[in-house]
Amino acid sequence: MDHLIEFWPILKRLLIYVKPYKKKLIIAFILLFSGSISEVLGPILISYFINNILSKHQLHLITIFTIIILFILSQILSVFLNYFQNILFNKIAVKSINKLRQDVMHAALQQPISEFDSQPIGQMISKVTNDTEAVKELYDTVAPTLFRSIILIFIILFAMFTLEWRMALVALLILPLVITIMLIYQNYSTPLLRKMRYYLAEINNKFNETINGMNVIQQFRQQLRFEKNIKQSSDLHYISRMKILRLDGFLLRPLLSLLSALILCNFMILFSFFPVGVFEVGILYAFITYLGRLNEPLIAITIQQSVLQQSIVAGERIFSLIDSPKQKYGKSTKPLKSGKINIKNISFHYKNCKKNILENINIDISSKSFVAFVGHTGSGKSTLASLLMGHYPLKHGKIYLDNQSIDSISHYILRKNVLMVQQDPIVLSDTVFYNITLGRKISEEKVWDILETVHLSSLVKSMKKGIYSILGEEGNNLSVGQKQLLAIARILVVHPQVLILDEATANIDSGTEKLIQKTLLSIRKNCTLIVIAHRLSTIVEADLIVVLKQGKVFELGTHEQLLKNKNCYWKMYKFQSSKF
Incomplete structure (x- = not known):
């Protein structure tokens, strides 16, 4: 229950970032829905061809060509609709993640100075980069895949019940089994994913520390110790990642494929028990095809659950930064008239x-x-x-x-x-001009006067682009x-x-x-x-x-x-x- 309590508030908060793009999101879902319908029409057309033309040997060329053209058009339409919905979802995802990154960066800039005394810089960098990238997958991969998979499942089940309700009931048995697997997966995967993201942040922090202290590390021959530290964090990240992969390997595709195989066996048993003529060959073909296609969205939902869990854990880390106390200042705008x-x-x-x-x-x-x-x-x-x-x-x-x-x-x-x-x-790794003005509106003449006052004018004049010369990172030059x-x-x-x-x-x-x-x-x-x-x-x-x-x-x-x-x-x- 603890995981559910944490899961929904974070998911709800992450989804708020796509709210400004509601209209585009609706269009993307309509395209996705239409593409899914076009995709499901194929087996129905083939089933009709088998039952009404192939099995009865009634080769009407116009009917055959009509079915072929409709089949090809439905598949082409499905490809185009899925392409455009994919582009639209990605646009929404990029814009949403940009806003999230701005909020994270704003929160980082508003942190109390005391936080930087104790919090490793790499941890904060990881939240701004890796964690926001993990959340991006929620918008451009998880949401469209889950929606598409759910739509496909309902359309396939609707088609199955339309063709033969008894066989459709057998196919329906797979759903509660999959939901059980998903709940078990969520229970075991969340703590592992949280650990994995923590170790990834630790690796970033140690790399940051190593690069910034390279002179000291080389001077005192500490390379082996720092390599060992980074290797230790990398190994812990690897172990956590392997545990998740083992979990995925057991609870996802192999187990779901086994369930689909068992349902298919039930189809074959059901088909053999009923008298000849009750089930048509075309319907059996359609059900076998739909079962294969039903398997894919179920696997996709369970796989996306893994990505969703990563996004939620990343979101949890991001919001811990956004919600952390900010540097506090007063509200008085009364100017200081003296330096007392x-x-x-x-x-x-x-x-x-x-x-x-x-x-x-x-x-x-x-x-x-x-x-x-x-x-x-x-x-x-x-x-x-x-x-x-x-x-x-x-x-x-x-x-x-x-x-x-x-x-x-x-x-x-x-x-x-x-x-x-x-x-x-x-x-700053910027021009001399910007390093002095820091965005304040000051003329070039005044900057030169200031450089003259602090006796830097001769140095700046010797640079190729004068006050517009770029200074190296952290002023290394x-x-x-x-x-x-x-x-x-x-x-x-x-x-x-x-x-x-x-x-x-x-x-x-x-x-x-x-x-x-x-x-x-x-x-x-x-x-x-x-x-x-x-x-x-x-x-x-x-x-x-x-x-x-x-x-x-x-x-x-x-x-x-x-x-x-x-x-x-x-x-x-x-x-x-x-x-x-």
Whole structure:
């Protein structure tokens, strides 16, 4: 019963995607119905020929030619009608699956950042690609095949009862047996199919991990270990697939063929028991032909049940993503007029970690000030920056931007006014122009001005197509420092109220760093600048330096004040100074 409870809601929800194409669907079903009738007419015509012409030796050429022409026309019409209904069903399937993929992609884009901390990327990719492809078969294969098979069964049974009702009753015995087989098949196949799709997603995830970490894998000679991991998932997928194939091999064609053979034996027994003349040879031929044809749609229904189960399991995985909680933002569209920040009693820990990363943080930052967060690795600097970006919901404490609680501010206002340059910025496999504008309406002249400001203009001019040159995947044709400069260039397109730099100058040479410092100083005039610094030499001019230690605010003050205290900051600064 559990399978039935899961099955129908998911199937109903998947079928909603074909609702906009109702008219086309009706036309496709009419074509399919007409094609099935044309297909079934053949044996009736042959039966008439055997009973009324061949057995009576009445060779009327006009009647014979009429039967032949009708037979050929019915088969040609069946071919054409089935061709057009197949095209129409496929068009509906492709359009429906495109809409489903858009919904899945939209759901993926709206996922909370915390989900990407724990969920393997390959699992999500599998839902967008493999699972939607499995659902596509529901629309273009399962639905038309099931409908065609059911129509054929009813038409064949109608023809059988019209010709000879007693033999038709014998043929009808196969239906309850097939339904029993289908229910047994569903009970055993669903858990196996669920496992198979999970292992397929695992294979995708491990391939994704392997390709992204290829440099590290080769450097530390981990090829055999990763090959073993992928082989293990592949073997588990293979075992699940083989179990399904064995199930198919036993419960589908061989067993159904055996049932058809038994029904045919009953026909022969029934035919031999009745007196001569009760059953005509033509009727026996028609019944044998129909039984063969009845076998095929029954096998098709049971085979499609396997595909249907795969579609349902894939749909279950897809809807688990679509229905998962989305990144939450407030509704306030009130613009931020300043970069004032107030952090009140913030304590925070990640989803799968019980220990607090931040503990009772209280910081007041005035608008258009230069603030630095410093501390050893794991002190909570980047976590605090992520909270200022609104990436994670707050359970303990509050953050106020321009006197507005961060959880009340809309996504549009937050992303317009609070921006971050990350330590490892993302570069899209697109043009330089798009990587800077990101779809925002900006002139080429302004882009060149920005490139000049971040000292990338000479590099871009050396490229064949200038700002329309395609950057490699993840910016592989750029150095780490150049990626940082490109990320800063994106920021210069707009003027946010708060700009956060997460060790953004850590990978830039000292000469370029000084130029970037000048750029940042000019940005400071218009916004609050928050820098997570590794190099303390870059923050000596900060209005406020916040020293974090084990998730707590350990020290607060200017560079000079903290040096006078001769505490944690003083030790860090002295240590770095002694290295140069």
